[in-house]
Amino acid sequence: MTEPWIWPGPSRGPARLLDELAARGFSVLRGDACSMLSPEEAARAPWSFAERLLGERPLLVERQPIKAVPGGRSFAASAVAAPLHTDSQCFAGAPPAVQILACIRPAERGGGCLLLDTWPLLAAIERADPELFRALFTVYRRIPFVFGDVFGPTMALRDGALAFTHAPVAPPGDAVAARLARFIDASRPIELSLGPSDLLVVDNRRMLHGRRAFEGGPRELVRLLVWMGTTLPSPRAYHALAAEIAGAASRRMAAAPEATRRRLGLGAPPPPEARRRLGLVLEMLRGVPPGVLAARERIPEPQLYRLRDAALAAAEAALAGGVEGAEDGALVEAIARMDRG
Numbered sequence: 001m002t003e004p005w006i007w008p009g010p011s012r013g014p015a016r017l018l019d020e021l022a023a024r025g026f027s028v029l030r031g032d033a034c035s036m037l038s039p040e041e042a043a044r045a046p047w048s049f050a051e052r053l054l055g056e057r058p059l060l061v062e063r064q065p066i067k068a069v070p071g072g073r074s075f076a077a078s079a080v081a082a083p084l085h086t087d088s089q090c091f092a093g094a095p096p097a098v099q100i101l102a103c104i105r106p107a108e109r110g111g112g113c114l115l116l117d118t119w120p121l122l123a124a125i126e127r128a129d130p131e132l133f134r135a136l137f138t139v140y141r142r143i144p145f146v147f148g149d150v151f152g153p154t155m156a157l158r159d160g161a162l163a164f165t166h167a168p169v170a171p172p173g174d175a176v177a178a179r180l181a182r183f184i185d186a187s188r189p190i191e192l193s194l195g196p197s198d199l200l201v202v203d204n205r206r207m208l209h210g211r212r213a214f215e216g217g218p219r220e221l222v223r224l225l226v227w228m229g230t231t232l233p234s235p236r237a238y239h240a241l242a243a244e245i246a247g248a249a250s251r252r253m254a255a256a257p258e259a260t261r262r263r264l265g266l267g268a269p270p271p272p273e274a275r276r277r278l279g280l281v282l283e284m285l286r287g288v289p290p291g292v293l294a295a296r297e298r299i300p301e302p303q304l305y306r307l308r309d310a311a312l313a314a315a316e317a318a319l320a321g322g323v324e325g326a327e328d329g330a331l332v333e334a335i336a337r338m339d340r341g
């Protein structure tokens with residue numbers, strides 16, 4: 001059993017948390033109402049909660065209540081067991097760096113959190129089945145999720161960061177997924193029981209997570225998915241291999257539209273200044289007062305409003321086209337072309 005650690009305050013807390021994430025991919029700490037790190041605070045003000053915990057301003061935060069409701073069919077809204085998977089919805093071409101689960105109320109029976117570290121899993125696969133190990137880095141495939149499908153290798157660079165992508169249910173007819181499932185089924189995940197106020201923080205690009213079925217009492221958690229400017233550490237050899245594969249794929253896909261390349265994880269990274277400006281716009285949209293932003297960034301307020309107007313006009317123009325339906329088809333074709341090439 002992992003004993004939750006006590007938050008030592010803002011000067012040492014984030015560094016300890018990042019150290020633990022680097023060492024084993026997850027950390028469990030006791031929520032602290034005095035430090036505004038309670039689960040209720042995660043639900044009320046997710047952006048500032050994530051900033052306090054991680055010690056840096058997030059690029060984006062997604063909040064999701066995890067609570068069984070009558071008729072709920074998703075894992076978040078039901079009491080069924082959730083198979084091991086990653087949360088791989090993308091922002092700026094990458095899945096969330098960190099998943100935070102804040103426990104308001106545990107279940108009376110069951111509901112344990114399951115975690116599996118993909119780095120030792122990959123090392124075991126490399127020893128036992130080198131061909132599968134190679135395929136996990138090289139085979140571009142369609143990986144289906146409730147939020148939409150992810151296209152690319154299982155282990156790949158996404159926005160420059162190494163990320164493992166794994167769906168809770170293996171797609172039928174996918175040989176790589178079937179072979180990988182045999183290794184995952186034979187693994188022994190870590191199991192954690194979160195108590196009231198406990199916070200579980202997970203490196204979401206490294207760890208698979210799942211949940212035991214539960215019953216009795218209204219189990220309630222708040223899940224935050226956090227995209228950060230800082231990249232968490234990853235094994236150099238895996239990063240180098242993924243970079244080599246992405247480089248070769250990028251050359252083969254040089255003529256593909258940028259939208260297609262982007263969804264394959266091959267998009268050109270935006271200039272840092274563009275990302276900083278997008279961050280400011282997102283802060284405005286979530287309600288940070290423009291005067292506060294202008295003073296902090298030392299830019300005139302009218303400039304902030306011009307940025308917001310430019311970002312929303314670009315978003316409106318992008319949304320005017322019927323991109324959604326066409327794009328999955330284009331990706332399937334692009335992958336087939338890569339296979340033939």
Ligand SMILES: [Fe+2]
Binds near residue numbers: 209
């Ligand atoms: Fe999940």
